[in-house]
Amino acid sequence: MCDGYDPAKCTTVSEMLARLGDKWTVLVIMMLDDGPQRFSDLKRMVVGVSQRMLTLTLRALERDGIVERTVYPTVPPRVEYALTDLGRSFSVPVKALGGWVFANHDNIQTARVRFDNRLPDSSAKIGKAA
Amino acid sequence: MCDGYDPAKCTTVSEMLARLGDKWTVLVIMMLDDGPQRFSDLKRMVVGVSQRMLTLTLRALERDGIVERTVYPTVPPRVEYALTDLGRSFSVPVKALGGWVFANHDNIQTARVRFDNRLPDSSAKIGKAA
DNA sequence: CAGTATCCCGGACGATACTG
DNA sequence: CAGTATCGTCCGGGATACTG
Numbered sequence: 280m281c282d283g284y285d286p287a288k289c290t291t292v293s294e295m296l297a298r299l300g301d302k303w304t305v306l307v308i309m310m311l312d313d314g315p316q317r318f319s320d321l322k323r324m325v326v327g328v329s330q331r332m333l334t335l336t337l338r339a340l341e342r343d344g345i346v347e348r349t350v351y352p353t354v355p356p357r358v359e360y361a362l363t364d365l366g367r368s369f370s371v372p373v374k375a376l377g378g379w380v381f382a383n384h385d386n387i388q389t390a391r392v393r394f395d396n397r398l399p400d401s402s403a404k405i406g407k408a409a
Numbered sequence: 410m411c412d413g414y415d416p417a418k419c420t421t422v423s424e425m426l427a428r429l430g431d432k433w434t435v436l437v438i439m440m441l442d443d444g445p446q447r448f449s450d451l452k453r454m455v456v457g458v459s460q461r462m463l464t465l466t467l468r469a470l471e472r473d474g475i476v477e478r479t480v481y482p483t484v485p486p487r488v489e490y491a492l493t494d495l496g497r498s499f500s501v502p503v504k505a506l507g508g509w510v511f512a513n514h515d516n517i518q519t520a521r522v523r524f525d526n527r528l529p530d531s532s533a534k535i536g537k538a539a
Numbered sequence: 540c541a542g543t544a545t546c547c548c549g550g551a552c553g554a555t556a557c558t559g
Numbered sequence: 560c561a562g563t564a565t566c567g568t569c570c571g572g573g574a575t576a577c578t579g
Contacts, residue, residue, distance in 0.1 A: 284511070291517060292510045293435075299506075300430010302552075305423075318561055329553055334562065344520025351536040355560040356559085359536065365516050372506040376429075379502045380422045381414070386495050387421060390474025406481040406489065432572075448541055459573055464542065485540040486579085 298343070303328050303336045305373065308362070311346060312370050315361035345369055428473070433458050433466045435503065438492070441476060442500050445491035475499055 298304050306325045310316060316324070322333055337360055340346040345366035351357040362370065380387070428434050436455045440446060446454070452463055467490055470476040475496035481487040492500065510517070 285514075288511050288514045291514050292507050295510045295517075296435055296506070297430050297432075300427050302427075305426055322561095330562075331554090331564095332552065335552090342521055342524040343517050344524075348533050349536040350533045350561095351538055353538055353560095354559095356562085357536075358533075358561060365513065365520070368513070369509065372502065372509045376426070376502040376506055377422050379499065380425050381418050383495065383498070384415075384418045384421050387425075387473050390495070391472055394472040394474075403478050403480045403488075406479040406487075408481055408483055452541095460542075461544095461574090462572060465572090480541095483540095484579095486542085488541060 295343075298339060299373065301336070303332055304340065305377075307333070307336055307340065308345070308366070308370055308373060311360060311362045311366070312374075315349075315359045318358050318360065321360065340366070425473075428469060429503065431466070433462055434470065435507075437463070437466050437470065438475070438496070438500055438503060441490060441492045441496070442504075445479075445489045448488050448490065451490065470496070 303325060306328075307321065310321055310324050318333070318337075321337075322328060322330065325333065328336075337346060337348070341348050341360075344363055346360050347363050347366075349359045349361070351359070433455060436458075437451065440451055440454050448463070448467075451467075452458060452460065455463065458466075467476060467478070471478050474493055476490050477493050477496075479489045479491070481489070
């Protein structure tokens with residue numbers, strides 16, 4: 280993908296992929312795709328996330344311009360998170376990827392079972408000698 | 410994405426995202442997208458990858474049915490890796506995601522600079538009190 | 540050539556406690 | 560309510576050495 284392309288852009292691609300690959304980012308984006316949410320609501324919706332990791336995940340997404348943080352000066356404080364235009368745009372290819380996995384779930388599972396069950400010797404396709 | 414969906418499929422989505430997010434997987438897929446490659450050639454093309462990590466990355470992709478491993482019974486051994494049909498199919502949404510980051514590279518960078526340069530107090534949008 | 544085995548380190552992440 | 564601070568654990572991944 281990055282042959283002959285701007286190395287800086289390739290770095291950004293890696294960074295965004297690493298972000299998507301972490302434990303909570305995609306879940307948070309999916310929750311916000313349905314509309315803005317408060318911090319505590321997100322914490323409840325994204326089952327299993329710690330306060331710390333939710334904060335870190337949201338900060339990183341905010342830094343990249345994917346989510347916007349809005350503070351309402353009430354007491355107790357109320358903070359809402361929402362996808363930005365960039366974030367909604369980003370969610371399109373992300374959901375496409377998720378859709379592909381859904382569509383090919385059975386293919387992947389079948390491949391895994393085959394791989395895990397095959398004997399140590401029959402472990403590879405044999406090519407014709409050069 | 411996973412509301413009301415099969416939890417097993419959601420798990421698979423997370424697993425595939427985690428794989429894409431690791432350090433070498435996407436690079437390997439991109440290299441193989443241009444055609445089959447030998448182990449040693451991949452090692453040279455994917456700059457910086459260790460022998461160990463290239464092996465682990467390829468094994469994981471093979472297990473998921475994304476790449477196929479072919480051994481030529483010569484001496485010294487010759488092993489070729491190629492994308493399967495499933496792998497070529499997978500590379501489509503992956504490249505779409507990469508394309509999005511390329512297209513929005515400047516937006517992301519601008520957002521980061523804004524975030525990193527703003528003062529600690531002006532750090533958030535202020536909403537109207539509920 | 541194409542691996543596997545072993546050791547080791549740094550960072551991701553969870554748990555917990557504290558605060559405006 | 561929405562954080563920040565601190566500590567401890569686990570494991571991803573690099574370096575190196577060995578092998579069919």
